[in-house]
Amino acid sequence: MDRTEFFGSQVGGESIINYSYTDMPWKLIMWDIYHFFTFSWALPWVLWPVRPCDGGHFDELSLTRQNIWCMFLHAILIVLQGSFILVLPLTLLFPAWLVAIWMSGFFAINWFICLGLNGKTITFNSDPKYAPALEEHAHEQWIFLNGVAVGEAWLQSNINRLALTFKRPIIGVHNRTTGVIFDVVECLIQRNFGYATGDIRAAYKIVKEKLYNPQYSKVVFILHSQGGIEGGLVLDWLLQELPQDLLAKLEVYTFGNASNHFNNPHRHADSQEVERKFPNISTQIPKTIDEIPLTHSPVETHAPCSRRRLSNSSISSYVHNCFSGFTSMSKESNVSHETTYTVAASDRAISHVEHYAHTTDFVALWGILHFVTNENASPTMPRYIGRVFSRTSTRGGHQFCQHYLNGMFPLVRDYKGEFIGCADSNEFMNSVVELSGRGTEKDNVREGIENSWPMLELAGRRASFIKDEVALHGSFHEDTNGIYDGKVRVKDLSRLWQYRNGRSPPDLPRELRRTTLE
Numbered sequence: 001m002d003r004t005e006f007f008g009s010q011v012g013g014e015s016i017i018n019y020s021y022t023d024m025p026w027k028l029i030m031w032d033i034y035h036f037f038t039f040s041w042a043l044p045w046v047l048w049p050v051r052p053c054d055g056g057h058f059d060e061l062s063l064t065r066q067n068i069w070c071m072f073l074h075a076i077l078i079v080l081q082g083s084f085i086l087v088l089p090l091t092l093l094f095p096a097w098l099v100a101i102w103m104s105g106f107f108a109i110n111w112f113i114c115l116g117l118n119g120k121t122i123t124f125n126s127d128p129k130y131a132p133a134l135e136e137h138a139h140e141q142w143i144f145l146n147g148v149a150v151g152e153a154w155l156q157s158n159i160n161r162l163a164l165t166f167k168r169p170i171i172g173v174h175n176r177t178t179g180v181i182f183d184v185v186e187c188l189i190q191r192n193f194g195y196a197t198g199d200i201r202a203a204y205k206i207v208k209e210k211l212y213n214p215q216y217s218k219v220v221f222i223l224h225s226q227g228g229i230e231g232g233l234v235l236d237w238l239l240q241e242l243p244q245d246l247l248a249k250l251e252v253y254t255f256g257n258a259s260n261h262f263n264n265p266h267r268h269a270d271s272q273e274v275e276r277k278f279p280n281i282s283t284q285i286p287k288t289i290d291e292i293p294l295t296h297s298p299v300e301t302h303a304p305c306s307r308r309r310l311s312n313s314s315i316s317s318y319v320h321n322c323f324s325g326f327t328s329m330s331k332e333s334n335v336s337h338e339t340t341y342t343v344a345a346s347d348r349a350i351s352h353v354e355h356y357a358h359t360t361d362f363v364a365l366w367g368i369l370h371f372v373t374n375e376n377a378s379p380t381m382p383r384y385i386g387r388v389f390s391r392t393s394t395r396g397g398h399q400f401c402q403h404y405l406n407g408m409f410p411l412v413r414d415y416k417g418e419f420i421g422c423a424d425s426n427e428f429m430n431s432v433v434e435l436s437g438r439g440t441e442k443d444n445v446r447e448g449i450e451n452s453w454p455m456l457e458l459a460g461r462r463a464s465f466i467k468d469e470v471a472l473h474g475s476f477h478e479d480t481n482g483i484y485d486g487k488v489r490v491k492d493l494s495r496l497w498q499y500r501n502g503r504s505p506p507d508l509p510r511e512l513r514r515t516t517l518e
Helices: 025-038 040-046 065-093 096-115 152-166 180-193 198-212 226-241 269-277 312-329 337-345 362-366 368-372 400-408 496-502 510-517
Strands: 003-007 123-125 140-145 170-173 218-224 250-255 301-304 352-358 387-392 411-413 419-422 433-435
Touching: 025 040, 025 180, 025 362, 040 362, 065 096, 065 152, 065 180, 123 152, 140 152, 140 198, 140 226, 152 170, 152 400, 152 419, 152 496, 170 198, 180 226, 198 218, 198 226, 218 226, 226 250, 250 400, 352 368, 352 400, 362 368, 368 387, 419 496
Parallel strands: 003 433, 140 170, 140 218, 218 250, 250 352, 352 387
Antiparallel strands: 003 387, 123 170, 411 419
């Protein structure tokens, strides 16, 4: 039975899970090997289900000439690398010079086969026919970092599929493959030793350049599988070095994330304390949209504002006053806890982080789902930050296009049978969310449902009262799916969904963002 479990982002603090990337590397590897076998029942779902291929030639397992060639080479590499690992212990019986010759020959053959998968460059661009550059999106830059076993052909399909779905040009940073088995070994080294391979360094350079470029007010970073590990390391470097106003441009969305941590600290200790101090709102999913509390207005009245009758001035004044003075408001009794709580949710270094995962995806189980559901133990370890949509589905595999995008952002065809963009309705986005209670023991507080709602509801099903002149950037669209029961659904909480087909979610104006630093 299909269901979607929602994890509000963990709140910063002292306590955390029983081990993390800050622990000793060899201890982490032993834990990873142990959990590899624990979740090994899900290994077939890396490729399963093989059908349907709703995305046509974009799907990794569709029987196109390029895909068949890629699968053929990967099959050879799996046999060679599996044999290499099995034979490796026997090398102790042979002279060192003979072993050195054998290993050199093997790696040379492996490198030569991988040439048939990897291109000559590390950066790719989506085909303009899927998403030509538009003036309305000139202030945005979208970047994708792929996962395990992806060669040039699959990376190009991935970024073309993203371009068609969101109607933006996409830059693809190629995490080159050396074969499935060796890629998994690389994952262990990257996430446990923090080792930055060449593609991580290239991704860091590209993302940093785009954030510093004044042309861009928004940089969207999409990660899949091993790309979650590599992207997480990129974020660690950016958080160490970049000014806060540049980091505020960044949004991160991951699918089947294989990483063991994801950092995104609050800018202020006060905002972190506010989120930890008022966890009661997050105890249950509201039964209807109308039950989600809209914050009180600190400038006009202390009575709750009507969702249907917000004026332009009240929205602008509310946002400006909350963001410019949330520290003092949190200490005064004349402003509601809900107001302060909502503002605290927006006080992150990176503006938005969302994770999408299948509960039958081995990589997600071994990565994100394992770490967000763990219970606290040590007070010295960091958290896995970001809101998580965990889906249990019959088509819950690991492939980026065939399983994740087809199930969560499916395409629609025109009367000629050609793909023209993302469907405006699908089972996943229409599913009612269930608020998870896993991984919330002791002090491991999660953001409440209303913290995941601020600024999103303005682009949701209750947006008919919003006028074009409202001082918020973004597109506002009515719900056309015929669902008006008021229940909270995935599409009400998913910010990435608001980008489909060239749309944009509402954003705080840049001048208001700057007030958070005062």
